[in-house]
Amino acid sequence: MKYLSTRGNAAPQAFCDILLGGLAPDGGLYLPEHYPQVSKAELAEWRELPYPALALRIFQKFVDDIPACELKSIVDRTYTARIYKYCRPGQEASEITPLTTLAPGFHLLELSNGPTLAFKDMAMQLLGNLFEYVLDKRGETINILGATSGDTGSAAEYAMRGKKNVRVFMLSPHGKMSAFQRAQMYSLPDPNIINIAIRGMFDDCQDIVKQVANDAGFKAKYRIGAVNSINWARVMAQIVYYFKGYFAATQSNDEAVAFAVPSGNFGNICAGHIARMMGLPVARLVLATNENDVLDEFFRTGRYRPRGTADTFVTSSPSMDISKASNFERFVFDLVGRDPAVVRELWRKVEAGEGFDLSATPYMTKLPEFRFVSGKSTHADRLATIRDVWEKHQVMIDPHTADAVKVAREHLLPEVPMIALETAQPVKFADTIREALGIEPGRPKELEGLEDLPQRVIVMDADAAAVKKLIEEVCATGR
Ligand SMILES: *Cc1c(COP(=O)(O)O)cnc(C)c1O
DSSP states (O other): OOEEETTSOSOOBOHHHHHSOOSOTTSOOEEESSOOOOOHHHHHHHTTOOHHHHHHHHHHTTOOSSOHHHHHHHHHHHSOTTTSOOOOTTOOOOOSSOEEEEETTEEEEEOOOSTTSBTHHHHHHHHHHHHHHHHHHHTOOEEEEEEOSSHHHHHHHHHHTTOTTEEEEEEEETTTSOHHHHHHHHTOOOTTEEEEEEESOHHHHHHHHHHHHHOHHHHHHTTEEOOOTTOHHHHHHHHHHHHHHHHHHOSSTTOOEEEEEEOSSSHHHHHHHHHHHTTOOEEEEEEEEOSOOHHHHHHHHSEEOOOOGGGOOOOSSGGGOOSSOTTHHHHHHHHTTTOHHHHHHHHHHHHTTOOEEOTTSHHHHHGGGGTEEEEEOOHHHHHHHHHHHHHHHOOOOOHHHHHHHHHHHTTOOTTOOEEEEEOBOGGGGHHHHHHHHSSOOOOOGGGTTGGGSOOOOEEEESOHHHHHHHHHHHHHHTO
């Protein structure tokens, strides 16, 4: 399997060659040259498989440059009950992604039982083991530099901690994360994890990462890498849970299901789109946004109007607070019949700050074939949904999952099970839970006392030169 750029001007690459990089050299995103198909016989066999075996079958369709036994060992180490043990209070760890039925035909697929209590662990844990394998084989090292407002940075750190040949420098805004999120990241004792709290906002952290990455000499010398959401392996890892959710919510492969996905950078739901393209019987993909509704607007009108950072709302589902959706280009590539010239032209407009409008084009008539519908949710909707699910079903959901449940309820199809994806546990967003329910969310017993552990963080001004100097120093000591 080779990987192509959505903009058509990069040489096709093998899986391991695109694993460590981000964008393709022409500015596009990598996608497989075609979507492998899943036959009826395969679907029947897969129905019975536990998560790791199912993941292996799916990854083998996309990865042909890692020997089967190595890939199996990576997958078995990634998807074990030992890692996905952080189940909600009162629940027993049973499966990697348990399905909870709220009402007949309405389910939650729980993706947040990993070490940072958010679904980003599902993909990031795989990435950690893949990085270790490829770096070891090639005798290379990498310094991952990232910026986080919470979920991504902690998932990356827990996936990369203790990994050979990998070091992580993670910038976070000083004093802006919740006490729980700070404790999660700053209490990691591993010497290859370096937390840097920047006196400033998340955007200041992001700017520093960009400035460092724009210094090509520094980037090459210190082998600076990223683990952002455009990474193909992260999208691939997420395809699995759509299959798992389908099997868990149906009795036979003659049935179809719908998924509702709380969306930000379009990584999660892009995996759902690919699962459907592979032949999974998906009747509907429900895309939910919060007040930052760039994607909802596109699926309703055909207009894609990325906002500036200044026009991005800070909301109570913060991991969906985006101004543009970095994986959306992958879907548009498929929508325009995989014509890279069209994608180049559309993203020339996006990069010029104009956005684009497909409403009067033939692509808009094609859109329904892709089965997307969308909707948005507000802070008041989140509170009402969290309350309603708690009162009716005694299940506590986090604000992101609430966005999905709210929009899912507006797009039910008769006789088709709806699976809303649970993307984080409520304890990560305790303020909103308190506001909605007036009670303190519980936490997995393994994380009791988390905030009392010793913390390790370097506090710095928002200064790219100082961050570079720190990277040089740490690398010089060879830790
Ligand atoms: C990242 C994140 C999302 C958004 O997922 P995308 O793949 O960016 O669309 C939703 N909910 C939570 C809790 C997240 O951390």
